[in-house]
Amino acid sequence: MRILGIESSCDETAVAIYDSQQGIIAERIASQIETHAKFGGVVPEIASREHLKVLPALASKVLRDANCDWPDVDGIAVTAGPGLMGALLVGVTYARSVGLVNDIPVLPIHHMEGHLFAPGLSNEGLPAFPFMSLLVSGGHTMLIRVDGLGQYQVIGQTIDDAAGECFDKAARVLGLPYPGGPEIAKLALSGDASVFKLPRPMLNKPNFNFSFSGLKTAVMYAAKGCENFNDQAKTDLAAATELAIADVLTKKSIKACQAEGVNSLVIAGGVAANLTLRTMLDKVAEQEGIKLYVPSFEYCTDNAGMIAYVGAMRFAQGDCIHDDWDANPRWKLQDLK
Ligand code: KG4
Ligand code: ZN
Numbered sequence: 001m002r003i004l005g006i007e008s009s010c011d012e013t014a015v016a017i018y019d020s021q022q023g024i025i026a027e028r029i030a031s032q033i034e035t036h037a038k039f040g041g042v043v044p045e046i047a048s049r050e051h052l053k054v055l056p057a058l059a060s061k062v063l064r065d066a067n068c069d070w071p072d073v074d075g076i077a078v079t080a081g082p083g084l085m086g087a088l089l090v091g092v093t094y095a096r097s098v099g100l101v102n103d104i105p106v107l108p109i110h111h112m113e114g115h116l117f118a119p120g121l122s123n124e125g126l127p128a129f130p131f132m133s134l135l136v137s138g139g140h141t142m143l144i145r146v147d148g149l150g151q152y153q154v155i156g157q158t159i160d161d162a163a164g165e166c167f168d169k170a171a172r173v174l175g176l177p178y179p180g181g182p183e184i185a186k187l188a189l190s191g192d193a194s195v196f197k198l199p200r201p202m203l204n205k206p207n208f209n210f211s212f213s214g215l216k217t218a219v220m221y222a223a224k225g226c227e228n229f230n231d232q233a234k235t236d237l238a239a240a241t242e243l244a245i246a247d248v249l250t251k252k253s254i255k256a257c258q259a260e261g262v263n264s265l266v267i268a269g270g271v272a273a274n275l276t277l278r279t280m281l282d283k284v285a286e287q288e289g290i291k292l293y294v295p296s297f298e299y300c301t302d303n304a305g306m307i308a309y310v311g312a313m314r315f316a317q318g319d320c321i322h323d324d325w326d327a328n329p330r331w332k333l334q335d336l337k
Pocket of ligand 1: 010137138140163164165167168179181182185269270271273274275300301
């Protein structure tokens with residue numbers, strides 16, 4: 001089975017083809033990061049226009065890369081939410097149009113379900129069910145118990161900002177461009193995290209929820225309160241910010257695995273690309289007898305490979321779709337079956 005995946009929920013236009021025998025056989029991403037960087041964040045209308053400009057040609061190139069054409073595609077999987085409404089509509093409208101013209105079934109895919117199963121694209125593959133997943137992106141921070149495809153139980157989530165959002169907002173305080181996560185990570189490499197004492201919000205609360213807005217404010221006050229906020233101080237504050245976020249995510253994830261009696265942990269979403277978090281989680285998980293599953297870097301941030309992959313799983317289990325679906329910017333993972 002060959003599934004063509006389309007992702008356009010935010011600022012990456014991506015197309016990939018997943019073959020159930022060979023894995024990903026072709027994929028391309030057109031990033032809009034530079035276009036949005038000068039605005040300090042994603043501008044929704046510009047994102048939609050950029051997707052519209054590049055998506056049809058990108059799909060043609062991916063088909064050519066894979067040495068196939070539309071009749072060779074058995075199904076189309078498209079991100080239908082959550083995300084920016086205009087951006088989602090471009091992908092969904094394109095998918096439904098090419099599906100109709102070429103008589104190919106089209107399945108709407110939940111963006112976060114794509115992230116959840118992204119480690120399945122690595123050589124190691126997915127762990128057996130049940131597993132715990134830490135989903136950490138620009139819009140989400142969630143701990144989810146996964147008992148099967150469509151069987152998700154939210155164990156904990158952020159009550160305010162997402163971890164990626166905290167990285168992005170702290171980066172602004174440090175005068176770094178968008179997206180802030182990779183920029184903070186780069187700067188943190190030469191920083192001394194012990195110079196600044198930052199809080200670990202909700203770490204000792206008897207639940208698995210997170211809160212990152214206080215941490216963002218603490219970063220702001222640390223910068224303001226610093227007598228000489230020079231380059232070295234910025235580097236140290238970047239390291240302290242990264243460590244505080246990684247520390248909370250690591251400890252809560254491990255506790256959640258233990259509370260649920262689950263011994264496999266998956267990390268997914270853009271923040272899963274963070275090396276400090278990966279290293280810390282790897283170490284603590286090993287100490288606690290929990291096996292960590294991490295997607296390769298290119299499948300941590302937004303991509304179409306993960307959408308095609310989940311599409312293939314859903315087509316294989318016989319999911320078929322009626323015509324009455326639409327882009328849904330606030331689609332909840334809990335509503336999936
Ligand atoms: O999953 P993603 O690509 O898009 C969303 O669905 O949100 O995640 C984007 C988020 C951004 O907040 C970005 O700053 C963060 O992931 N991010 C990172 C790293 N790479 C991306 N955060 C920390 N360290 C990184 N290396
Ligand atoms: Zn994402």
